Amino acid sequence: MNKATYTEDVPPDRFELLERITALERPAKVMLIGSTDSGKTTLLTFLANRLIDEGLRVAVVDSDVGQKGILPPATVSLAFPEGPFESIGELSARAHYFIGTITPGGYAGEMAVGVKRLTEVALKEADVVLIDTTGFVTAQGIEIKRLKAELVKPELIVFLERDNELSHLRRLLSPYGEVARLSVSEKVREHSRDERREVRREKWRAYFSKASLVEVDLSKTVPTGTELFRGRPLIREEKELLSTLFRWLVIAGWKGERYIVVKADAEPGPRQYGRPVIHAVDFERLSNLLVGFIDGSGFCLGVGVLKWINFGEMKAQVLTPLSAAEVDKVLELRFGRVRVLETGEELGLLRREEL
Secondary structure, X not given: OOOOOOOXXXXXXXXXXXXXXXXXXXXXXXXXXXXXXXXHHHHHHHHHHHXXXXXXXXXXXXXXXXXXXXXXXXXXXXXXXXXXXOOHHHOOEEEEEEOOOXXXXXXXXXXXXXXXXXXXXXXXXXXXXXXXXXXXXXXXXXXXXXXXXXXXXXXXXXXXXXXXXXXXXXXXXXXXXXXXXEEOOOOOOOOXXXXXXXXXXXXXXXXXXXXXXXXXXXXXXXXXXXXXXXXXXXXXXXXXXHHHHHOEEEEEEEEOOOEEEEEEEOOOOOOOOOOOOEEXXXXXXXXXXXXXXXXXXXXXXEEEEEEEEEOOOXXXXXXXXXXXXXXXXXXXXXXXXXXXXXXXXXXXXXXXXXX
């Protein structure tokens, strides 16, 4: 399921924008900005197809982590269309950058770096790089857009607006690129939260449709994106003390700047402990956690669902469509913050500080 498909039944200002883009010095970077359901991806699909028809080499950077067209979700992805296409969901990625969540708030650094790095790759081949962004244009979303624009410095920043609601953002980003303003098409349809969740469910399911379990040796592949595994392993006496004090089953633990504990509650009820001293992670929160397979360049080869960790042997069982040969190229196993089943059902989001 994809919300946006190719159509030439668009307002006249889209054709004017197309002429403006073709007149830019190449390679050119064009960033699309608009609120949720403003038609950004539809516009990108139209522009890409028409530019391809003009004989130009087009790159697409899809950074809409929650409503990704290019699989998988929770990443920023780069694709080079080889010809006309109906939906960006048809495109195969050349590279990914792992974000690890479907909600970008709190991940401004990762979002900006991911767009910047993939745009750099795209510029080596493309005449025009089209950058799709999330519909998050308030609060932290403003800072994410500013960082992206400051790092990428697009030749053109296109704003899709209904009632001049992005005037502040336009003013904020204007130092980083030429600005174009379009009205949201009357044909744009708003989608409910349930519809968005169903779109993601189908994309998760499609991505994991040919997945299998692989074993990752965490003594060779570095676990990142988490405080787990940092410091020296806890000795038996420390585990017993923590178990007695907090009625925990201590599964694993380390002592670094503070105690880091993977635990299960042996008894119900609240626990009081100083978080600057102890960081406790519920073992069940690790189950079905999204993880990214990161290569030596910092790019994401693909994602997987964490099924089990044997802390004693430092082995992780991960469900992924990556082959064993691809997994062998991985240097990092980066922990995300969304829990999801291979069937596409999302089990919930973790706060950044939870891991």
